[in-house]
Amino acid sequence: MIDEDKNIENLKMREAVGVILMRKDGMIWTGKRKIGPGVRPGEKNLWQMPQGGIDEGEEPIEAAFRELEEETGSKSAKLLLELDYWLEYKLPKDLIGKVLKGFKGQKQKWFLMEFYGNDEEFDLNNHIPEFDEWKWQDLKTMPNLVVDFKKPLYEKLTKIFIQKIEENKVI
Numbered sequence: 001m002i003d004e005d006k007n008i009e010n011l012k013m014r015e016a017v018g019v020i021l022m023r024k025d026g027m028i029w030t031g032k033r034k035i036g037p038g039v040r041p042g043e044k045n046l047w048q049m050p051q052g053g054i055d056e057g058e059e060p061i062e063a064a065f066r067e068l069e070e071e072t073g074s075k076s077a078k079l080l081l082e083l084d085y086w087l088e089y090k091l092p093k094d095l096i097g098k099v100l101k102g103f104k105g106q107k108q109k110w111f112l113m114e115f116y117g118n119d120e121e122f123d124l125n126n127h128i129p130e131f132d133e134w135k136w137q138d139l140k141t142m143p144n145l146v147v148d149f150k151k152p153l154y155e156k157l158t159k160i161f162i163q164k165i166e167e168n169k170v171i
Contacts, residue, residue, distance in 0.1 A: 026169030031131030076117025
C-alpha cells in the first residue's frame with residue numbers, strides 16, 4: 001500500500017480549464033455528467049460546469065473556448081474574467097487510472113464568460129457527449145451538486161466569482 005501511495009503522489013496534475021458561463025441574469029450553465037468512466041455507481045451529484053484538458057501547444061484561453069463549444073455546442077460567449085492562478089483537485093484513489101489516465105488530478109485555469117446567444121444553440125451531442133442534461137443554476141448551489149471530490153474546488157470558485165457575477169448581471 002505504501003508503494004501504491006508513493007506511485008500516486010509521483011503522478012502529475014493534468015493542466016485543464018474550466019468555464020463559468022453566465023447568463024445576463026447571473027445564472028450559470030451546468031451540465032449533468034453522463035454515467036460512465038469516472039462516475040461512481042450511485043453517485044447523485046453529477047452537475048458541473050464545462051471543463052477539460054489543454055491540448056499540446058494550446059493557450060488556456062483557446063482551450064476554454066474550445067471546451068465550451070465541444071461540451072455545450074455554443075460559441076456565443078465573451079470573456080469577462082480570467083483567473084490569474086490555477087486551482088487544483090485530486091482524484092480519489094479508486095478513480096486514479098480509470099479517468100485522467102496518468103494523472104492524479106487536475107490543475108485548472110478558470111474563466112468567467114458571458115453568454116450572449118439563445119438556449120437553442122446548446123447541443124450536448126456536438127462532440128463526444130459528456131452530459132445528458134443541462135440547465136441554468138445559481139453558482140452558490142454548485143458545491144452541493146458536484147461530485148464530492150470537486151466540492152472544495154467549487155466552494156473556492158463560488159467565493160472567487162460570485163462578486164463578479166453580481167457586478168455583471170442585468171436585472
